[in-house]
Amino acid sequence: MSITKRLYLASIAMLVIAAILLYTLAWPAWQQQLTATESSRLALLINNAKPATAQMRLNHQQLRADLNWLAHPDRQGRKPGTVGGITARNWLAEQFATIGLLPAGSDQFFQPFSVEQHFKVSRWLRGQNGTIAAVDNAANVVGLLPGLNPALQPIVLTAHYDHLGIQNDLLFAGADDNASGVATLLELARYFSANPTAHPLLFVALDAEEGGLQGAVALFQHQLLKPEQLAFNVNMDMLSRDTNQLLYAVGSYQQPWLSPLLQQLQQHSAVKVVAGHDRPWYRAGNTTDWTLSSDHGVFHQQKVPFIYFGVADHADYHTERDTADKVDDNFYFQVSETILSFILLLDKQLSQR
Numbered sequence: 597m598s599i600t601k602r603l604y605l606a607s608i609a610m611l612v613i614a615a616i617l618l619y620t621l622a623w624p625a626w627q628q629q630l631t632a633t634e635s636s637r638l639a640l641l642i643n644n645a646k647p648a649t650a651q652m653r654l655n656h657q658q659l660r661a662d663l664n665w666l667a668h669p670d671r672q673g674r675k676p677g678t679v680g681g682i683t684a685r686n687w688l689a690e691q692f693a694t695i696g697l698l699p700a701g702s703d704q705f706f707q708p709f710s711v712e713q714h715f716k717v718s719r720w721l722r723g724q725n726g727t728i729a730a731v732d733n734a735a736n737v738v739g740l741l742p743g744l745n746p747a748l749q750p751i752v753l754t755a756h757y758d759h760l761g762i763q764n765d766l767l768f769a770g771a772d773d774n775a776s777g778v779a780t781l782l783e784l785a786r787y788f789s790a791n792p793t794a795h796p797l798l799f800v801a802l803d804a805e806e807g808g809l810q811g812a813v814a815l816f817q818h819q820l821l822k823p824e825q826l827a828f829n830v831n832m833d834m835l836s837r838d839t840n841q842l843l844y845a846v847g848s849y850q851q852p853w854l855s856p857l858l859q860q861l862q863q864h865s866a867v868k869v870v871a872g873h874d875r876p877w878y879r880a881g882n883t884t885d886w887t888l889s890s891d892h893g894v895f896h897q898q899k900v901p902f903i904y905f906g907v908a909d910h911a912d913y914h915t916e917r918d919t920a921d922k923v924d925d926n927f928y929f930q931v932s933e934t935i936l937s938f939i940l941l942l943d944k945q946l947s948q949r
C-alpha cells in the first residue's frame with residue numbers, strides 16, 4: 597500500500613470517527629431542544645386559550661340520550677356482526693332516515709363487508725402490520741346531505757360505532773370509545789340538515805375500527821369512496837371526558853393550513869383545543885403520534901386531508917369501566933359545539949380556495 601493510499605484511508609477513518617462522535621454528543625442536545633420546543637409550543641397554546649362563552653346550537657339532551665342508547669348494556673358492546681352491533685347499525689340507519697339524509701351506502705344506508713383473518717402489512721395502511729382478526733357481517737352506515745353547492749366535493753364526517761363486545765363475561769360498553777363520537781355525528785347531522793353547509797356532507801358511522809380500522813379500509817377497498825373526489829375528513833373518536841379538559845386536534849402538522857383555522861377555532865371554543873399528537877418522533881419527543889391511531893389514518897394514507905378530534909387515553913380506556921355514567925356532560929357538550937364550529941370554519945375556508 598502506498599503512503600498516499602494509507603493517508604487517504606486514515607483520513608476517511610478519522611472522518612467516520614468524527615462523525616460518530618459528533619452524532620453521539622450532539623444528538624441528545626438536539627433532541628432535547630426539539631422536545632422543549634414541542635412542549636413549550638403546547639404550553640403556549642394552552643395558556644393562550646381564552647375559553648369563549650358557551651354556544652348552544654346542538655340539542656344537548658338528545659346528544660346525551662343517543663350516547664346512553666349506544667352505550668346501554670343491551671347493545672352488548674357493539675362488536676361487529678353480533679346482535680348488539682347489528683341492532684346499533686339498524687338504529688343508526690333509522691336515525692339517518694328520520695333526519696332526512698340520503699342513503700349513500702352500497703345497500704341503501706349500509707355498506708356491508710367481511711374480512712378474513714390475515715397477517716400482513718396492510719396495503720391500505722402502511723405500518724399497521726400484525727394479525728388482522730376476521731370480521732364477519734360488518735357494515736358501515738353512510739348518509740349524505742347534498743349541501744348548498746353540490747358541485748363541491750364532500751366533507752366526510754366519521755365516527756366508529758363498534759366496540760369490544762363481551763370478553764370473559766365482562767361487558768365493554770364503549771361509552772367514550774366511541775358512543776360519544778357517534779352521538780355527536782348524529783346531532784351534527786340534525787343541525788346541518790336544518791342549517792346546510794356549502795359543501796355536501798357525508799356522514800359515516802364506521803364498523804370494525806377496533807383492531808384494524810377495517811370499516812374505513814372497506815370504504816376505499818370496495819370503492820364506495822374515491823379519495824380524489826373527497827374534500828376532507830373530520831374524524832371523531834372519544835370526545836366525552838378528560839381530567840385536563842383538553843381536546844386534541846390532530847392533523848395540522850400534515851396540513852399546516854389548518855393552524856390558523858385552529859387558532860380561530862379556539863376563539864369559538866369553550867374547551868381548550870390543543871394541536872398535536874401528529875408530529876414524527878424526532879419532532880415530538882415524548883408526545884406519541886396519533887396520525888394512524890383511528891379511522892382518519894386510512895384517509896391520510898389515501899391522501900385525503902384530515903383532522904382528528906379526540907381526548908387523551910384515560911384509565912378506563914378499553915376496559916369494562918368505560919361506561920355512560922363516567923361521561924363529563926359539560927365537557928362533552930362543549931366539545932361537540934367546538935367540532936360544529938370547526939366544520940363551519942372549514943366549509944368557509946374550503947369554499948374560498
Ligand SMILES: [Zn+2]
Pocket residue numbers: 756773774805833834890
Ligand atoms: Zn375508538
